[in-house]
Amino acid sequence: MKGPRLTEIVAGLPAIVPFVGPETQERQRGRPFRARLGANENVFGPSxxxxxxxxxxxxxxxxxxxxxxxxxxxxxxxxxxxxxxxxxxxxxxxxxxxxxxxxxxxxxxxxxxxxxxxxxxxxxxxxxxxxxxxxxxxxxxxxxxxxxxxxxxxxxxxxxxxxxxxxxxxxxxxxxxxxxxxxxxxxxxxxxxxxxxxxxxxxxxxxxxxxxxxxxxxxxxxxxxxxxxxxxxxxxxxxxxxxxxxxxxxxxxxxxxxxxxxxxxxxDRASLDRVVKEVAAARDAIARIARQNGLTPVPSATNFVAIDCGGDGDFARRVLAELIARDIFVRMPSVAPLDRCIRISCGRAEDLELLARALPDALAAARA
Amino acid sequence: MKGPRLTEIVAGLPAIVPFVGPETQERQRGRPFRARLGANENVFGPSxxxxxxxxxxxxxxxxxxxxxxxxxxxxxxxxxxxxxxxxxxxxxxxxxxxxxxxxxxxxxxxxxxxxxxxxxxxxxxxxxxxxxxxxxxxxxxxxxxxxxxxxxxxxxxxxxxxxxxxxxxxxxxxxxxxxxxxxxxxxxxxxxxxxxxxxxxxxxxxxxxxxxxxxxxxxxxxxxxxxxxxxxxxxxxxxxxxxxxxxxxxxxxxxxxxxxxxxxxxxDRASLDRVVKEVAAARDAIARIARQNGLTPVPSATNFVAIDCGGDGDFARRVLAELIARDIFVRMPSVAPLDRCIRISCGRAEDLELLARALPDALAAARA
CATH class of the missing domain: 3.40.640.10 (Type I PLP-dependent aspartate aminotransferase-like (Major domain))
Known part of the structure; x- marks a missing residue:
């Protein structure tokens, strides 16, 4: 049976799924992330x-x-x-x-x-x-x-x-x-x-x-x-x-x-103000963790920080893979020269503590 | 300032809003409906x-x-x-x-x-x-x-x-x-x-x-x-x-x-079964109310009943308007010959009681 004919525009679109969520990665890995810092979500939550x-x-x-x-x-x-x-x-x-x-x-x-x-x-x-x-x-x-x-x-x-x-x-x-x-x-x-x-x-x-x-x-x-x-x-x-x-x-x-x-x-303006403050503190903490590891945080006005890993895209992709292997969900830009960075969303203190512990090993593994 | 140019397809679409919700009608009327029986919603609610x-x-x-x-x-x-x-x-x-x-x-x-x-x-x-x-x-x-x-x-x-x-x-x-x-x-x-x-x-x-x-x-x-x-x-x-x-x-x-x-x-299969039974009972009740008023319910396998008002579209539109004037939210088909009917969604006993009370007056007013 032939089946429906897609329009010319749709037929010309890539068949691969362009967006992969953290849940998909967790299913592929067979275990959950310990810190969800990849999707620029706001872990401080709704009001x-x-x-x-x-x-x-x-x-x-x-x-x-x-x-x-x-x-x-x-x-x-x-x-x-x-x-x-x-x-x-x-x-x-x-x-x-x-x-x-x-x-x-x-x-x-x-x-x-x-x-x-x-x-x-x-x-x-x-x-x-x-x-x-x-x-x-x-x-x-x-x-x-x-x-x-x-x-x-x-x-x-x-x-x-x-x-x-x-x-x-x-x-x-x-x-x-x-x-x-x-x-x-x-x-x-x-x-x-x-x-x-x-x-x-x-x-x-x-x-x-x-x-x-x-x-x-x-x-x-x-x-x-x-x-x-x-x-x-x-x-x-x-x-x-x-x-x-x-x-x-x-x-x-x-x-x-x-x-x-x-x-x-x-x-609920008070809740929003509180979240914005918590995000600012987390942003500073991420920048600090980056610097402690010899990396350069890009100044950010968002709830995430792009971290320049100091090499090329291949190196940043290795760092990303090593963080993911250590159960830290992060993402990164897709195009050079932005892809020398990884992108870390703001997390709670306990999330960033996991990041701080994983990053040195991830960097060492990426350099090996 | 000129502003963005719509595509040819969008520019050719009607500018009127095609879908009017009950809340919009309530705002226009300046008072709420007493029975919400127009949108084929399921008042028996989620599980x-x-x-x-x-x-x-x-x-x-x-x-x-x-x-x-x-x-x-x-x-x-x-x-x-x-x-x-x-x-x-x-x-x-x-x-x-x-x-x-x-x-x-x-x-x-x-x-x-x-x-x-x-x-x-x-x-x-x-x-x-x-x-x-x-x-x-x-x-x-x-x-x-x-x-x-x-x-x-x-x-x-x-x-x-x-x-x-x-x-x-x-x-x-x-x-x-x-x-x-x-x-x-x-x-x-x-x-x-x-x-x-x-x-x-x-x-x-x-x-x-x-x-x-x-x-x-x-x-x-x-x-x-x-x-x-x-x-x-x-x-x-x-x-x-x-x-x-x-x-x-x-x-x-x-x-x-x-x-x-x-x-x-x-x-929650049990909840679904219960709702389906309640809907079936409400459907029968709507059909009964229709017949008590000399109208003909169309047999239904849904959570609503089309009621043949026995006249043309203009008559059914008058019946609809009179029900709405009596705070009963209902809708009707838009095209002849279906538009000889009004369409009543299943409600709780108290909703249908309001319908049963309003319908005789609405019909009388529509006939006047």
Whole structure:
């Protein structure tokens, strides 16, 4: 029997699974990790108020979530001084990225991003038949000027930049991002991914000009709010652009439980402040551990630290493999020269103690 | 400022929001519904084991869900006597429908469905630029022979049928569906939407031939399992077809909380049996209320009953409006001749008591 015929775009996509979770690795290894420091998750967890709200919502899970996410959008809007019409709630930034690509990228259309930047963006662009234009990092930072130049040169439909950046953790100040926005073509959609923004210094966060239809600010409850597993994020943008998502989004797609949790999380500022402090302390601790081992931490405004292992990509990959062999789950950038680093997510003291114990042996083994 | 240019497909989509939830209606009305009987939700709720599992998972929501949904897929596979490679877990059937369309429908490609059938399928087909071929119902049933004929005539890439059907609640026996499958073109993808299958008589459920690459059986935790708000469903199909989804799906998109809840729900057969019995009783009660008011219930194998109001679509729309004015949330089919009916989801005794009280007045007002 022949079976269904895939579209030309889908048939041309790689058949390998591009995303491997820590659980998959644990199953392959036959034993669990002792420290989960690879996925930029927030081990300090959701606000107790969010946990309580989600547990309560679980009992009401027989009802679909509000497709307008009315209450949550109102709360987000109020917090950012915009209107609810400027807020899109979606199934995490990953889900919103897919929709944003679909909104403006037809087959063959160019998308400008950084070489070695967030791979899920690339995945969605390929998945919709777009053409990736990848601009090298400069000094471990995404390069706003080069991104703008590439956008003009290639007639980009979409430009992506994460500030602070993943996988390097570096950031630009608000003025630099502001200049970048000013210089972008007028018909482009600029995805400013601010997943890690709560961890960043205030100076890294540009004021929101909600009237600029080119700029979509992407935020999430997965990082500082510690709700990665609930799958909820949002975008801030001009009302017309936000409304365009209503043409293609899965209207009943945002979990009722996640909506309730996010609303409670927004209301618990004290918990957020506490987490941000714990993350900052963990970031310092990771940098210290790196230096104690003769390695160089890249300054970070996120909940992870890229550590320059001092060699090439092959060496960093060996260090990574040796840490994983010692039950420490970490990841690393995929593209040179970023791949001279491994990337360690912030953990509790006990997680970082395991890291501190494993790293010297891992380095020795990688050098052997 | 010009702003981003939508793709040709998206620019051609209607700008109106196609899905209006009960919460939106409540906000517009300025008061809540007293009975929520419109969205085919399952007021009898999730299994207590699922509620407990979701509450527990809320505390672990800082971790992304397993992108392979390994444990849940294994449990689903075991229950259906297939391999985990035959199981796709997704963000509800709605989410899987969108991916399935994207997999095989390029712009202009024909999709065969029933005129007045599940609107979310139509939404996704339009959203990907597909061409809808809509086959009339016959005697309030989807018409398998006509769907097959249309598939051949139009060279359909995708064929959709819900068994039991939504919005009519009617069903075909396994032999009829089996004949339909046998006669389908060999290169088509057939989406057999079995969202309501747990409520159906055993004779309505064809055996699963997992080797047939044309057939994808769609199941959900939103209906009998009472977890609509958690957003989780699955598809059963040939391993190659299931694997194709890995090229485009949002790999970390399924909530960790939903995975935990679904796994617990699958393990609580007693709760499912109880719910199915309560639904059957409520279905009988709705039919009785209809008859007491001189209306004709359409026989149903789902958790809702289509009630023939005995007039045309305008009359049924008036009845619907009068029920809503009396704080009873109900919906109705959108297309003639199905739209002579209103559609009432199963409720608790107290919900149906409110319906029984409101319906005579609503009918009188609609006739006035």
């Amino acid at each position: 107790p108020a969010a946990v309580e709200a989600m547990a309560r919502a679980a009992r009401d899970a027989w009802m679909y979530g509000d497709p307008e996410c009315h209450d949550l959008r109102a709360a987000i809007a109020s917090q950012h001084g915009v209107a609810p019409e400027n807020v899109l709630v979606g199934e995490g930034i990953d889900g919103i990225l897919g929709l944003a690509v679909r909104l403006v990228v037809a087959p063959g259309d160019p998308v400008v991003t950084s070489l070695g930047g967030y791979p899920t963006l690339n995945y969605h662009v390929a998945g919709h038949g777009g053409r990736l234009v990848q601009v090298p990092y400069r000094d471990d930072h995404e390069d706003p000027e080069a991104l703008v130049a590439a956008a003009w040169e290639h007639g980009a439909r979409l430009v992506y930049l994460a500030n602070p950046d993943n996988p390097m953790g570096t950031w630009h100040d608000a003025a630099t991002i502001g200049r970048m926005i000013a210089e972008l073509p007028e018909d482009v959609l600029f995805l400013l991914d601010e997943a890690y923004v709560e961890f960043a210094p205030a100076g890294a966060v540009p004021a929101i000009d909600i009237s600029d239809p080119r700029v979509l600010r992407l935020r999430t409850f997965s990082k500082a709010h510690g709700m990665a597993g609930a799958r909820i994020g949002y975008a801030l943008g001009a009302a017309d652009v936000i409304a365009a998502f209503d043409r293609i989004r899965n209207h009943f797609g945002v979990s009722r439980i996640a909506q309730a949790g996010a609303l409670a999380a927004l209301g | 207590p084991a699922a509620v407990e599992a979701m509450a527990r998972a809320a505390r672990d929501a800082w971790m992304y869900g397993d992108p392979e949904c390994h444990d849940l897929r294994a449990a689903i596979a075991s229950q259906h006597g297939v391999a985990p490679e035959n199981v796709l877990v997704g963000e509800g059937i709605d989410g899987i429908l969108g991916l399935a369309v994207r997999l095989v429908v390029a712009p202009g490609d024909p999709v065969v469905t029933s005129l007045g059938g599940y609107p979310t399928l139509n939404y996704h087909v339009a959203g990907h630029g597909g061409r809808l071929v809509q086959v009339p119902y016959r005697d309030d049933h989807e018409d398998p022979e006509a769907l097959v004929a249309a598939a051949w005539e139009h060279g359909a890439r995708l064929v959709y049928l819900a068994n039991p059907d939504n919005p009519m609640g009617t069903w075909h026996d396994a032999a009829t569906i089996g004949r339909m499958i046998a006669e389908l073109p060999e290169d088509v993808l057939f989406l057999l939407d079995e969202a309501y299958v747990e409520f159906a008589p055993a004779g309505a459920v064809p055996a699963i031939d997992i080797s047939d690459p044309r057939v994808l059986r769609l199941r959900t935790f939103s209906k009998a399992h009472g977890m609509a708000g958690a957003r989780i469903g699955y598809a059963l199909g040939a391993a190659d077809v299931i694997a194709a989804f890995d090229r485009i799906r949002n790999h970390f998109g399924v909530s960790r909380i939903a995975q935990a809840g679904a796994l617990a729900a699958l393990g």
